[in-house]
Amino acid sequence: MLNIEKNLNSVKQRIVSACKKSGRLSEDVRLVCVTKLASAGEIEEALRLGVANLGENRVQDASAKYAVIGGRAKWHLVGHLQTNKAKDAVKIFSLIHSIDSLRLAKEVDGQAAKIGKVQDILIQVNMSGEEAKFGIKPRETDILIKELSSYRNIDIKGLMTIAPEVDDPETVRPYFRALRELRDKINAIRNTQYTILSMGMTNDFEIAIEEGANMVRIGRAIFAGDA
Ligand SMILES: *Cc1c(COP(=O)(O)O)cnc(C)c1O
Numbered sequence: 001m002l003n004i005e006k007n008l009n010s011v012k013q014r015i016v017s018a019c020k021k022s023g024r025l026s027e028d029v030r031l032v033c034v035t036k037l038a039s040a041g042e043i044e045e046a047l048r049l050g051v052a053n054l055g056e057n058r059v060q061d062a063s064a065k066y067a068v069i070g071g072r073a074k075w076h077l078v079g080h081l082q083t084n085k086a087k088d089a090v091k092i093f094s095l096i097h098s099i100d101s102l103r104l105a106k107e108v109d110g111q112a113a114k115i116g117k118v119q120d121i122l123i124q125v126n127m128s129g130e131e132a133k134f135g136i137k138p139r140e141t142d143i144l145i146k147e148l149s150s151y152r153n154i155d156i157k158g159l160m161t162i163a164p165e166v167d168d169p170e171t172v173r174p175y176f177r178a179l180r181e182l183r184d185k186i187n188a189i190r191n192t193q194y195t196i197l198s199m200g201m202t203n204d205f206e207i208a209i210e211e212g213a214n215m216v217r218i219g220r221a222i223f224a225g226d227a
Contacts (some may be wrong), residue, residue: 004045006216007222008033015216018209030211032076032198034219036061040068047072055217059085059092066092078160078198078217080134083107090119096159097198097217100124100136105148112153119153122160122198124180127175130164138178142186148192158196158215159183169204176200176211 009033019026034055035043043054043065054069056062057079066075074094081089081098086107089096099105099121112119123144128136136144142157148156161179163172176199183194200208200216208216 002042002223004042004222005049005209008046008049008051009171011218011221014206015209019208020065021206022210024209025214028214030215032078032215032217033222034201034217035065035223036079036080037219040065040225042078042093042126043069046222055097055219062092063088070197076217081108088109090115090117093119095120095122095157097122098124098134099154100126100134102144102147105144105151109151109153118155120155120157122158122196123156124160124162125179127161127178127186133162133164135161139180139183142189145186145192156192156194158194158198160196160198160215162201163199163204163208165203169207172204173211176204176208176213180212 015029016026019029021095032053032055033046033051036057038134052073053076054073054174055076055078061073075092077089077093077096077098079098081104083104089097090108090112108119123141124135125141126133126137159179161175164177166172180197187194197213198215199213202218202221205216205218
């Protein structure tokens with residue numbers, strides 16, 4: 001039986017433990033509840049339990065849920081964004097985690113301008129080099145960020161990565177560490193203050209927190225019955 005309250009408490013406890021282990025404050029880690037597998041009723045339950053940030057990986061699914069839930073939570077787009085969905089995306093999302101090309105960023109900037117919004121974004125970086133993954137290459141990230149500096153209707157807040165699915169999350173620690181180092185390097189070079197590191201999912205969020213994640217995207221541990 002799915003017990004969202006129990007699952008959510010357990011996730012929060014695990015976040016606190018991971019923070020303790022690495023000498024960090026748990027208030028500094030924001031939980032994005034990824035609701036792509038959750039029903040409208042389950043999302044309502046999560047909201048009642050105080051969840052403030054919801055993540056979806058498809059604009060269409062988010063639009064349907066947004067129509068019911070609206071602004072009672074902040075909406076995060078965690079999955080890939082197609083340019084032809086940018087218009088709908090800027091209407092819904094507080095933060096788009098998956099900007100990985102100049103073309104996409106331009107489109108989001110243009111659509112945000114049309115509705116008078118400055119859209120907060122993260123740059124998605126493919127740290128593992130897996131072919132099938134979206135995300136810009138680490139060595140091209142700084143160039144993209146430089147190119148985006150003249151766009152007025154997007155505001156870069158930080159970096160995001162998705163680690164490969166592995167049995168032992170220790171295996172992906174180097175990717176999380178490398179994303180933090182990349183952020184720090186870019187901040188040093190460009191004199192920017194990108195703060196957000198969106199990394200860590202059900203399988204690997206504790207390792208991600210130990211490596212500096214301050215935004216974790218968790219779905220199954222909350223909304224899957226056997227978690
Ligand atoms: C589904 C998804 C998540 C959540 O994954 P879980 O394994 O369910 O915790 C996080 N980030 C992205 C990009 C996703 O698509």
